[in-house]
Amino acid sequence: MSLSSSPLAYRGGIRHRIAMTLRRDWQLWVLLLPCLVFFIVFCYFPMYGIQIAFKDYKAVLKIEGSPWVGLKHFEKFFGSYYCGRMFLNTFLLNFYGLLFGFPVPIILAILLNQLNSKRFKGFAQTAVYVPHFISTVVLAGMIYLFFSPTNGIINHLITAAGGKSIYFIMEPGWFRPLFIGSDIWQNAGWNTILYIATLTGIDPQLYEAATIDGATRWEKIKHIDIPHLIPIAVMMLILNSGSLLQSNTDKALLLQTSGNMATSDIFGVYVYNVGIAAPKAQYSYASAIGLCLNIINFVIIMGVNAVSRKMSDISLF
Amino acid sequence: MTVLSLKHRKRNRIRETRKDRIFNTFNLLFWILVLFIVLYPLWLILIASVSDPDAVLQAKVLLWPVDFSLMGYETVLQNSELLRSYVNSIFYTVVGSALSVIITLAAAYALSRKFAGKKLVNLAITFTMFFSGGLIPIFLNVLNLGLWNTRAIMILMNLVSVWNLMVARTYIQTTIPEDLYEAAVIDGSNHFTYFFKCVLPLSGTIVAVLSVYYGVARWNDYFTAQVMLRDRALFPLQRVLREILASLTSTGSSDTFFAAYADNLGGLQAALRKAEVAKYCCIVVATVPAVFLYIFMQKYFVKGVMIGSVKG
Numbered sequence: 001m002s003l004s005s006s007p008l009a010y011r012g013g014i015r016h017r018i019a020m021t022l023r024r025d026w027q028l029w030v031l032l033l034p035c036l037v038f039f040i041v042f043c044y045f046p047m048y049g050i051q052i053a054f055k056d057y058k059a060v061l062k063i064e065g066s067p068w069v070g071l072k073h074f075e076k077f078f079g080s081y082y083c084g085r086m087f088l089n090t091f092l093l094n095f096y097g098l099l100f101g102f103p104v105p106i107i108l109a110i111l112l113n114q115l116n117s118k119r120f121k122g123f124a125q126t127a128v129y130v131p132h133f134i135s136t137v138v139l140a141g142m143i144y145l146f147f148s149p150t151n152g153i154i155n156h157l158i159t160a161a162g163g164k165s166i167y168f169i170m171e172p173g174w175f176r177p178l179f180i181g182s183d184i185w186q187n188a189g190w191n192t193i194l195y196i197a198t199l200t201g202i203d204p205q206l207y208e209a210a211t212i213d214g215a216t217r218w219e220k221i222k223h224i225d226i227p228h229l230i231p232i233a234v235m236m237l238i239l240n241s242g243s244l245l246q247s248n249t250d251k252a253l254l255l256q257t258s259g260n261m262a263t264s265d266i267f268g269v270y271v272y273n274v275g276i277a278a279p280k281a282q283y284s285y286a287s288a289i290g291l292c293l294n295i296i297n298f299v300i301i302m303g304v305n306a307v308s309r310k311m312s313d314i315s316l317f
Numbered sequence: 318m319t320v321l322s323l324k325h326r327k328r329n330r331i332r333e334t335r336k337d338r339i340f341n342t343f344n345l346l347f348w349i350l351v352l353f354i355v356l357y358p359l360w361l362i363l364i365a366s367v368s369d370p371d372a373v374l375q376a377k378v379l380l381w382p383v384d385f386s387l388m389g390y391e392t393v394l395q396n397s398e399l400l401r402s403y404v405n406s407i408f409y410t411v412v413g414s415a416l417s418v419i420i421t422l423a424a425a426y427a428l429s430r431k432f433a434g435k436k437l438v439n440l441a442i443t444f445t446m447f448f449s450g451g452l453i454p455i456f457l458n459v460l461n462l463g464l465w466n467t468r469a470i471m472i473l474m475n476l477v478s479v480w481n482l483m484v485a486r487t488y489i490q491t492t493i494p495e496d497l498y499e500a501a502v503i504d505g506s507n508h509f510t511y512f513f514k515c516v517l518p519l520s521g522t523i524v525a526v527l528s529v530y531y532g533v534a535r536w537n538d539y540f541t542a543q544v545m546l547r548d549r550a551l552f553p554l555q556r557v558l559r560e561i562l563a564s565l566t567s568t569g570s571s572d573t574f575f576a577a578y579a580d581n582l583g584g585l586q587a588a589l590r591k592a593e594v595a596k597y598c599c600i601v602v603a604t605v606p607a608v609f610l611y612i613f614m615q616k617y618f619v620k621g622v623m624i625g626s627v628k629g
Contacts, residue, residue, distance in 0.1 A: 017433070025432040027508035032438065035424035038476045039442055046450025046458040063457070108351070114344055124348055126615065128355055133607040135537030137555045138600050141562025142358060145596060153361065156376035189355065216336045249452075250540040254559065268452075275453045276544055283453050290451030298448050 053288040066284075073288035082265065087245075090266040093252075094244045097180045102240065104188040106233055109195035110225050114217055125196075128189025139182055140254035144169060147178070170259025179255060179264075183248075198232050199225060235308065242304035246297055267293050366390070366597035370590040373597070389594035393602060396595075398549070399557060403602070405471075406536060406554040413472045414531040421477055421527055422520065425485035426512050446479045456544055466547050474541045481530055488523040489516060525617040533607050558603055562596055 022029070048063070053073060055066040077083055108128065115121040134142075146152050147168040155165040168174045202224065210220050249268030256264040267289065275286025333341070365373045369384035377383055393399055428435065450458070456465075464470040493516060501511045539555035546552060 021433040025508075028427040028430055028432050031423040031508065031512060032427040034420045035442075035477050035482070036438070038420070038473070039445055041462070042455070042458070042473065042476070043445040043449060044441075046454040047448075048450075049454030049457050050450055052454065052457070057457075063461075111344055111347060114340070115348065116341060120348070124352060126612070127352055129611065129615075130359070130608055131355060133533055133537075133611045134604055135539070135555055135558075135607070137537075137539050137558045137562060138604055141558065141596065141600060142362065144562060146358065146361075151374045151376065151593065153376050153379075185354070185358075214334075216334055217340045218336070250543075253540075253543075271452050272544075276456060283457065287451060287453040290453055294448055294451055301447055 050287065050291055052284050053291045055284055057283040057287075069284075073285045074292065076285065077289050077292070082270065085262075086265055086267055086270055089263055090245055090247050093176055093179060093263075093266060094246070096176055097183060098237075098240055098244070100180055101184050101188065102237060104184055105191035106195055106229060108188060109192040109199060110221055110229070112192065112196065113199045113225065114221070128192065130189075131186040132190035134186065136251045136254060139186060140251065143178055143182055143255065167259070169255070169257050172260045172262040172264070175255065175260040175263040179251065183251075194232060194236070195229055198229055202228050238304055238308040238311075242301040243297070245293065245300065362597050362600050366594065366601045368594070370594045373594055374590070388591055389598040390602075392591045392595040393598045398552075399554075399599070401550065402552045402554045402557040405552060408468075409471045409553055410532055410535045413476070413535050414528055416472065417476055417478075417481075417531040418524060418527045421482050421485050421531075422517070422524070423512065424477070425482055425489055426516050427508075428482070428486045429489040430508070442479055442482065452544070459545060465545060466551070468551060470545045471541065471551070471553065474545065475534070475538070478531070478534075481527055485523050485527060488526075489520070492522075493519055522617060525614055529610055529614045529617060532610060536607050554603055558599055561599055 052063055052066065054068060054070060055063075056069050056072075057063065057066045061067075112121060112124060115124065131139075147154050149155055149165050149167040152168075154168070159165055166174070168178060206224050207220060210224060215223070245267070247266045247268035249266075249272060252264060252266050252269045253272060256269055271286045271290050271293075274282050274289070361378070364380075364382045365378050366389055367385055367387060368378045368382045369386050370388065372378050372383035428439065449455070459465050459470055459474075464473065497515060498511060501515055506514070537555060539553070539559055542551075542553050542556040543559070546556070
């Protein structure tokens, strides 16, 4: 009886209620404690430090003692040449990524579903998931090796075909294709899971009826598979568009070189370069940029969520 | 009887139309192409790692190892920094994931029950998914706590993932029947005994899912070490790999990395050639654990994604 949560138990003043709750549920709080401590110390403590975006942080003065400077760092950032370029780079990298990357898993899922041989299907499914487990460092390393101007297999093929060797990793024009292409190679297979699950959930009677009516495979895809996939695809599209200004910092950092800065300079990498990697780290300035980005992304996600809830009844929260 | 039923089945099957057979052929060809694109780069890495350096540098290794040699692996094994980082990575992955799984499961169980204040806790945890202090405040926080450049931060950073927590909570809510809880309470059980004696033994699947998710994420992470560590003795594998594989400016330094053993000029030349193949070997050694874990735990993995997609 001591564990029941009858609403009758909540009576009396707030102090009394807290005491009652604790007496009844203290064990749940104990189980929750390590997790809560983690979130408080590693997620909420840093939020206190956001104030340095409005200060001139000096290590000796600590966060509290550093002088307030208002919006100085924000003005500096928005006034700088890099600001517009970074917005564009971050946006375009994500936009092209979505444009080219989004349809691939859907097509793969539909065509995988049409394979006749169960064994081949199983093998194909296992195989396309594998690249997902390769680390970002190794993926970047593979790009450096395969696209190397001197020893890389790609350039060997180009020169063998009579072309001129390309220094891919130093060319601004090749940064986005390399980044997005390798992303599709790595994750398109893994992203089919959701669509395959949707397809396996379709009532087999629909296919049987279609077969009896003389539908070809192509017609079944068009009239059964695709209509079933549209709701989930729309949902994924909406959710993904919420991250159009978020950046995959660790991968971009690995693929950034002195040559491709014009396209590879995105927010996350810039914050890292200015605030951590630079010999004279500008903590406050980098925090200000990070804060701008966090707020923008927060607003985008909330907006996208509201739209999605209105349109499709599907929302994150 | 079997013969009869087989015949029967054959007669009853609707024959595929010509259009369908064309479709099937093209689909099969398409999948052969897809599998080639997916698997060939991996195969290339594997065969290059056991080939002669000269053949690799001249791109003669295309389908099969050329002049089989384990020279690259010898170079890798002789490199004490790589070995040390490998041991570090195993330590961070095993200890970190074990801690992550326990903490996540305990919290997931608590959040699957009703109690006053749960809504607030849920909100506070979910909020961190969409808003964070940002890289610099996180870095300064770790610095202030005195955890910067320690082994502890490699364990504590990203200890609990909100996503995994939700997956675990949904799993507990949907697979462990409420009746069991009521029966346990009548038998005098409290939350602790119920969690340890009933929930944990029934959570084999989710423990596997979480271990693999956390394990692979930790094994593959380099960014935490990039920001939080300076002492080379603490570096995990991926951080060292970055210097060897994925950096133009340090291509030179990665060569010297392996060439440190050569004591004369001729030895240096040979070492530089070896270094190129050693890169392929590094990739193999770094990737094999994660990929194997995936292949062994395959069925759980997919299940994990499915649990996650059920809204809890």
